[in-house]
Amino acid sequence: MERAKMAKIYHHERQLERDLQHLKQRKVLYQLFCIAGLCVIIFIVWQYQLLVLILVAAAIIGLYMFSQCSLSKQLGKVTAGLAGEDRALQVLSELPASYSIFPDIQIVVEGRKSQLDTIIVGPTGVFVVEVKNHSGVIEGNVNDRELLQIKHDGHKKTIYNPVKQVATHTYRLHRYLCQHGVDYWIQGTVYFANDAVRIDVAPHSSTPIFSVKDNGSKRLLCYIVERHGQALSRSEQRMVEKLIKQLLKEQAS
Template sequence: MDPQTIGSIGENRTVGKLKQISSDELYGIPLKNVYLPVGDGRTSEVDVLFVTQKGLFVIESKNYSGWIFGSENNKTWTVSYKGGRKEHFYNPVMQNKSHIKYLEKFLGKNIPIFSLIVFSDRCELMKVDITTSSIKVIHRKDLIKRSQRYARSTLMFSISS
């Protein structure tokens, strides 16, 4: 299977997991492959945008198996597969920071925005160093719990006209 198809499967599973949330604490609508204007006619693609009454969850979905290594400030991360094969991929934390920057440019900064990096349950997060408390790197199986935890700790917002 090609990487784009594998990625799309992961995004669909992430959306499916979000659709399972049925709580007064957190209700939302997951949107897949949201294109944000960045200027000069270019766009930036958010894998999954979860629009809730608590804010926007910007989700970078990674559908890898294997061992994951990375740091918040490294340009690339590594997935190591059985047999010793390794692949490098662009830092998903940096991807989401970019998405959030464009969202804030487009919508303003009065809407809470949360960054979630969601990995397949088939991978192992071996050494992932994140120091910024607002950035979470999790497995898909923890998505509902983590999202609801955000909801409990965040006041509802309103957009005034």
């Protein structure tokens, strides 16, 4: 597919990118504080041989190791989330040029905030795609508040049901558009971008779930392009895009 025929992505600094940069800065800052503190303590101990300072040094090293372990886990989680979003954007960029893609949009409605992974605006309507990068097996019922994740090492944990999550996001996007005189149906979808995941969740009647492992990338694109819902004229698309661009300006300010 020629680049000129692909969807337009409105790139900007995403929340996960900001989180990643912040965590990296914190990690370096902790390292510098630890090194400086240990240097001072080593100098004093060398001069005065104080046992209490040796114990303080040991405590500092312990706290440093704990903080680095915690930061490494957070960095891994954020990095994985970004990788999933990047893979999803690569897939969605293959939509026709008549579609616009807005990644990572923050909306505040009725005092409550939502971070929408991806908004798509095109001739077949407005879509919100919730992107997940989980691995392992995802089990449960679409009506449950939480789903069960079974990782490859056998570890089990619960995750908030992305179907319910995207339902909240679509509601708030719809409310935001209505506040500006635009009343269109918002279609929510869930996309698991990790090829090491298997979805064992019954299909939802109104919120489809796609997984890259099950040829979900192609099916997601077909669903968006071929959906028989509320079609939008070009002027209606521009109106929605203008309102979302306003959200981008508010995020950047």
